[in-house]
Amino acid sequence: MTVTLNAEAITRLTERVEGAQTRGHAIPRLTEEYPAMTIDDGYAVQSALRARYLAKGHKLIGWKAGLTSKAKMIQMGVDVPSIGFLTDRMARPEGTEVSVKGLIHPRVECEVAFVTAKNLSGPGCTAADVLAATDFVLPAIEIIDSRFSGFKFDLESVVADNGSAALFVGGGRPRRVADLDLPTIGVVMEKNGEMLAFAAAAAVLGHPAEAVAMLVNILHDLGESLPAGSFVLSGGITEAIPVKPGDNVIARYQGLGSVSVRFVD
């Protein structure tokens, strides 16, 4: 870990991000004020943010992987995905109305979610370790929302902003991983009855379990591990699609059923 910011700066940035997330307003990228900020500084802010939410009574239920497609990683100039934490306050039930109140510019992505049956820890966690520790997988829609103006961000800022985590909806049909060929599972994202994105789960690092393994190894660097019973979003299979009140979104997965939400004010 190469944290360069002092405690005071980390507190300042944490308060700024928390304010933007809580009140739903956009802020400039953190690197504009701290151009020398590192990715580890970003994680220091994210960890402080997590501590604040947990102190308020939010419950940590799992983690998310981001920047899991090769194209996105090349675009951001990184060779590992980013991660963010998930709390109970971000969960929404499938088949219901989801309010976009408090979100700035929400977008939806289709993802495979993992629920773990055993503890996982790094370093050296592999996709095979992840599959062996998985209770079941299920389809999910992640609603991401960058708190940075115009969805423009760099990796340092997006890590501090908890990987753009906002809300998520799990649902569909839970399946055992042994019964599936995860990489070839096809996914269609529909918005208002129109099919907008078509992909297979291999779009996430060749296999979604690879993203979970990388996530566990990043957790190790942060001094954390992934306890049994965790919920993990393994990264966007489809491109992120903007949504607004009135939009209906359905994510259909081969063999895993579908997840739907309707966005309201």
Added chain:
Amino acid sequence: MSADLIARCGDELYDAFVGRYTLAPLAERHPELTLEDAYRIQERFIARRVSAGESIVGKKIGVTSKAVQNLLGVYQPDFGQLTSGMVYQAGETIDLNALIQPKAEAELAFVLKRDLKGPGITAMDVIHATDYVAPCFEIVDSRIRNWKIGIRDTVADNASCGVYVLGDVRGDPRDIDLALAGMVLKKNGELFSTACGAAVQGSPANAVAWLANTLGTLGIPFLAGEVILSGSQSALVSVVDGDVLTCTIGGLGTCRVAFSGKSAA
């Protein structure tokens, strides 16, 4: 266009195909050329191949994705004829020396066990009439310079068909979710792109139904035993000597193809 001019255009394409050279776009040289004329030119081009000893073995469907339709400004698919000279068996290496400016596309192929006589054919009829489906690669090729094609040029040029190869796995469409089956395309072992069946007209079976209805209206036979390449699920892949592509369709299996030699352009 006059019958003479149509025959002349068909002959030009045939000569370019045999001589492995390209032509300036026909639509540029003959602005009056209609889509109907283009299909009649295609008929001539294929008639030349048949009189040279080939036989009709199936059909290909093109312009099936929204992206390609937007690119060409055409909002329905097109079709071409598959002839015996285009067939490679699974495991054979594709000879690039015989092609001009080839690109590969990953598709789902249907093989019919009953004739399909449109109009009035639905996707259900297609499944009922299907013997089996298989993952396949179509190697498209254009006799038009630098692929500078609009819809009329590609139709006249037999929907830019080059050669094709079916994987040696066969599936029953009753066992496969045709719309949601994921497609994972790898080039030399690296992930190239992913998609799923729905990228083709909502489902590849819809594309085949469209073809049956279109052929029925035109009085062109569509018979048991024919192979139908249902439309590209991937972006076009450039290939050179030594390249190996695989496409894996979820719940079905893999088609692998290797390339050798050097294409003309």
